[in-house]
Amino acid sequence: MIIRGDEPEQIDLLKKLYPKGNYFMQGDEAIAYGAIFAGCRFYAGYPITPASEIAETMARELPKVRGYYIQMEDEIGSIAAIIGASWTGLKSMTATSGPGFSLMQENLGYAIMTETPIVVVDVQRSGPSTGQATKGAQGDFFQARWGTHGDHPIVAISPISVEDSFWETIRAFNISEKLRIPVVLLADGVIGHTREQIRIPDPEEVEIVYRKLPKNEEEAKYPFGDVDGSLIPPMPLFGHGYFTHVTGSTHKETGLRDVYTPEVHIKLVNRLHKKIEKHEKDIEKWEEYFTDDMEILVISWGVSARPSLGAVLKAREEGIKVGLFIPKTVHPFPGKKVKEFAKRVRAILVPEMNLGQLILEVQRYVNDDIILKGVNKIGGVPLTVEEILREIRGV
Amino acid sequence: MYLKLSYEIRDKYLRKDMLPTIFCPGCGIGSVLQYTLRAIDELGWSKDEVVWVSGIGCSSRVPGFVDFDGLHTTHGRALAFATGIKMARPDLKVIAFMGDGDTAAIGGNHFIHAIRRNLDVTVILINNFTYGMTGGQVAPTTLKGLRGTTAPYGSFENPFDIAELAVAAGANYVARWTVFNYLQGINSIKKALQKKGFSLVEFLSPCPISFGRRNRMKTAPELIKWYNKITVPISKAKKMSPEELEGKIIIGEFVDRDRPSLDEEYEEYKKRAKKMMGWE
Numbered sequence: 121m122i123i124r125g126d127e128p129e130q131i132d133l134l135k136k137l138y139p140k141g142n143y144f145m146q147g148d149e150a151i152a153y154g155a156i157f158a159g160c161r162f163y164a165g166y167p168i169t170p171a172s173e174i175a176e177t178m179a180r181e182l183p184k185v186r187g188y189y190i191q192m193e194d195e196i197g198s199i200a201a202i203i204g205a206s207w208t209g210l211k212s213m214t215a216t217s218g219p220g221f222s223l224m225q226e227n228l229g230y231a232i233m234t235e236t237p238i239v240v241v242d243v244q245r246s247g248p249s250t251g252q253a254t255k256g257a258q259g260d261f262f263q264a265r266w267g268t269h270g271d272h273p274i275v276a277i278s279p280i281s282v283e284d285s286f287w288e289t290i291r292a293f294n295i296s297e298k299l300r301i302p303v304v305l306l307a308d309g310v311i312g313h314t315r316e317q318i319r320i321p322d323p324e325e326v327e328i329v330y331r332k333l334p335k336n337e338e339e340a341k342y343p344f345g346d347v348d349g350s351l352i353p354p355m356p357l358f359g360h361g362y363f364t365h366v367t368g369s370t371h372k373e374t375g376l377r378d379v380y381t382p383e384v385h386i387k388l389v390n391r392l393h394k395k396i397e398k399h400e401k402d403i404e405k406w407e408e409y410f411t412d413d414m415e416i417l418v419i420s421w422g423v424s425a426r427p428s429l430g431a432v433l434k435a436r437e438e439g440i441k442v443g444l445f446i447p448k449t450v451h452p453f454p455g456k457k458v459k460e461f462a463k464r465v466r467a468i469l470v471p472e473m474n475l476g477q478l479i480l481e482v483q484r485y486v487n488d489d490i491i492l493k494g495v496n497k498i499g500g501v502p503l504t505v506e507e508i509l510r511e512i513r514g515v
Numbered sequence: 516m517y518l519k520l521s522y523e524i525r526d527k528y529l530r531k532d533m534l535p536t537i538f539c540p541g542c543g544i545g546s547v548l549q550y551t552l553r554a555i556d557e558l559g560w561s562k563d564e565v566v567w568v569s570g571i572g573c574s575s576r577v578p579g580f581v582d583f584d585g586l587h588t589t590h591g592r593a594l595a596f597a598t599g600i601k602m603a604r605p606d607l608k609v610i611a612f613m614g615d616g617d618t619a620a621i622g623g624n625h626f627i628h629a630i631r632r633n634l635d636v637t638v639i640l641i642n643n644f645t646y647g648m649t650g651g652q653v654a655p656t657t658l659k660g661l662r663g664t665t666a667p668y669g670s671f672e673n674p675f676d677i678a679e680l681a682v683a684a685g686a687n688y689v690a691r692w693t694v695f696n697y698l699q700g701i702n703s704i705k706k707a708l709q710k711k712g713f714s715l716v717e718f719l720s721p722c723p724i725s726f727g728r729r730n731r732m733k734t735a736p737e738l739i740k741w742y743n744k745i746t747v748p749i750s751k752a753k754k755m756s757p758e759e760l761e762g763k764i765i766i767g768e769f770v771d772r773d774r775p776s777l778d779e780e781y782e783e784y785k786k787r788a789k790k791m792m793g794w795e
Contacts, residue, residue, distance in 0.1 A: 162599065183784070184792075193625060194624060200598075204595075204597060204599025359566065359604055366586045367578075
């Protein structure tokens with residue numbers, strides 16, 4: 121049975137199960153509840169620190185809302201299962217951390233190529249390899265972007281607090297459903313395991329999106345074509361008599377395999393990219409503070425955006441003209457915005473819990489004549505306000 | 516029985532614009548595909564209640580040829596994708612068309628776990644003892660001493676017996692035939708399709724181009740003769756000693772039982788949860 125998540129019966133169920141109000145919970149739990157409010161009714165996963173609480177919450181809650189939960193034999197199977205479920209019409213999610221995210225890369229590419237809406241949560245932890253398994257980090261910025269092989273677009277979103285985790289998960293589902301693409305939620309072990317107050321809204325306050333279905337037999341013939349100029353094909357679901365063939369091989373607009381005609385490949389892969397460009401406004405999101413009169417700009421993301429904001433507030437008290445830019449959608453990276461800012465400042469600082477990843481994206485949009493400096497920290501301990509403030513004062 | 520002409524089956528179930536198939540002369544996959552379609556036809560199933568799933572390899576190209584909903588996925592993962600489809604839509608019938616490398620090597624873990632869960636799918640397994648699509652490399656099913664491009668002096672590894680593996684992991688129905696046991700083959704597929712829970716029908720299937728040529732069996736008839744030499748019906752095998760069975764492959768029905776399937780168990784689980792927690 122297809123569940124979109126906004127049926128009156130589902131709304132009533134959510135109201136009864138999760139009355140609106142203030143709750144105290146972890147970032148991981150907020151992601152799980154966000155998914156349920158977004159209409160996610162299928163979850164497959166494999167235990168891994170620091171993402172296991174998402175699976176545990178989904179295992180407990182999904183049966184209450186007519187959903188399905190399954191623990192797979194590994195992360196490869198987990199992402200495969202949610203892609204299968206998505207083709208039957210259920211919004212689907214899996215969650216993991218770095219090592220599991222590495223295993224998912226091949227099928228993430230499959231989801232991109234087959235335009236399957238899914239949400240993949242990567243609660244980043246300290247690597248490489250097993251690293252500091254229980255400690256948070258922000259080292260998967262480029263794994264999310266380029267982990268799977270070949271030319272491909274990707275959307276990745278990074279939340280900055282527990283409450284933000286709830287709402288950004290919903291946004292991840294909405295983008296995924298609207299554009300028929302997988303969306304990566306780049307959470308991290310620090311926020312994932314932090315407990316904070318969050319406000320659970322009335323389900324009617326939450327705007328949710330369900331994928332476009334074919335209006336008629338004719339539209340269903342082109343599950344990978346541009347039938348209405350939006351570059352987003354309607355998705356004919358399995359079991360409705362459309363006889364849709366879905367393959368990760370290069371395919372024509374009908375879905376049938378054709379790997380020998382260069383034009384077919386060029387057209388398909390270009391459309392996948394253009395689809396993202398065309399709907400950029402639906403995807404991009406950021407927060408900015410004190411950017412009007414700034415001389416120094418701090419650009420930060422995810423967990424590091426929190427101490428960055430603290431540092432910027434303190435620096436302002438000291439009279440330093442510093443602004444803050446927090447991309448919430450980190451891929452595609454809001455380069456144009458950064459380019460604009462870069463014309464108005466003399467220095468840019470990029471605090472993050474790695475040895476410099478987002479800063480490489482920033483670098484592409486900044487001229488050599490301004491100071492660009494990373495504020496980097498590894499070891500599993502988040503950056504502090506003091507550490508960032510020191511750099512702001514010194515720059 | 517099975518008197519319909521093959522072109523009737525072809526016209527009813529295959530996508531014309533995807534023909535001809537990629538299969539080499541003497542390949543057994545087309546025959547097994549026909550058996551499967553004949554079984555579906557005999558059962559009178561409508562095309563919109565069936566989904567085909569596959570991984571990568573020659574046999575995995577089948578969902579592209581049949582005019583059904585189909586998911587042609589990544590190497591070895593067909594059953595993991597099938598798990599999502601079947602859980603979310605238990606009313607759909609799922610057929611996984613797989614090869615021996617797909618099933619027993621890269622997909623071995625998904626295979627045993629899908630069986631452990633008793634996922635309600637039917638696996639049609641093409642076992643040609645080799646990686647045909649990539650040019651004849653040694654497979655986990657290649658019998659000891661037989662050659663592949665990556666075992667030029669004969670395989671030195673022990674092969675998997677996939678049917679026995681499926682029985683041990685808990686499948687509800689397991690049968691193995693050669694492509695030339697067509698009546699038994701179609702009958703087994705019919706049984707497997709109707710069976711709730713995991714079912715597997717394995718076919719020893721000739722690959723003269725990638726496998727036979729390297730093992731002094733250049734044509735399908737030579738491979739048939741070899742199959743006749745190495746296979747033993749299960750009834751006869753029961754009376755044979757382990758020494759006599761050395762180097763033989765048993766064919767027939769291995770198991771036919773009715774343990775509850777994954778989707779049935781999940782429905783029970785939800786009922787239990789409701790009762791425990793007092794929901795609704």
